[in-house]
Amino acid sequence: MKRQATAVWNGSGKEGNGHLTTQSTTLNKTQYSFNSRFAEGVGTNPEELMAAAHAGCFTMKLSFVLGAAGFTPESLETKCTITLEDGVITSSHLQLTAKVPGISSEKFQECAADAKANCPVSKAYNMAISLEAVLG
Structure with a gap:
């Protein structure tokens, strides 16, 4: 069995942002960013x-x-x-x-x-x- 996900990132590490999509599409262009990882921003990490x-x-x-x-x-x-x-x-x-x-x-x-x-x-x-x- 193999499963996959895709990450897309645009911009610099701190000011940029990206999204994640899983094979099942449970995550479908789900936002992630510096703030969602290291602060309290909207999105996942x-x-x-x-x-x-x-x-x-x-x-x-x-x-x-x-x-x-x-x-x-x-x-x-x-x-x-x-x-x-x-x-x-x-x-x-x-x-x-x-x-x-x-x-x-x-x-x-x-x-x-x-x-x-x-x-x-x-x-x-x-x-x-x-x-x-x-x-x-």
Whole structure:
């Protein structure tokens, strides 16, 4: 499987702007700029997209891991925070809140750790990845 996206940029790094389009067109000429990345401008940015990718991949992987262990989650919600410091993306922090009927806390933590280590996005990211998993 291969997926693709296209970025177009016009102008200088600080004053210019661009747009992103994904193969599915979920993003379709979605604006990004210096302000949307480093300030509070309208549009997206690479770190936000990395966070969405990691949260989505981890959460789906966890659903598969739980299913293989005999559990069906009622709900899984993951917030991912990507940290950019001094021009380097240094970490990805996953915050999971889950409702999984019948699972012990120990088994839940084991499944969450498995998903964190083995989701394809975690494997692709060369940075520190941390996880807080709360069973509700």
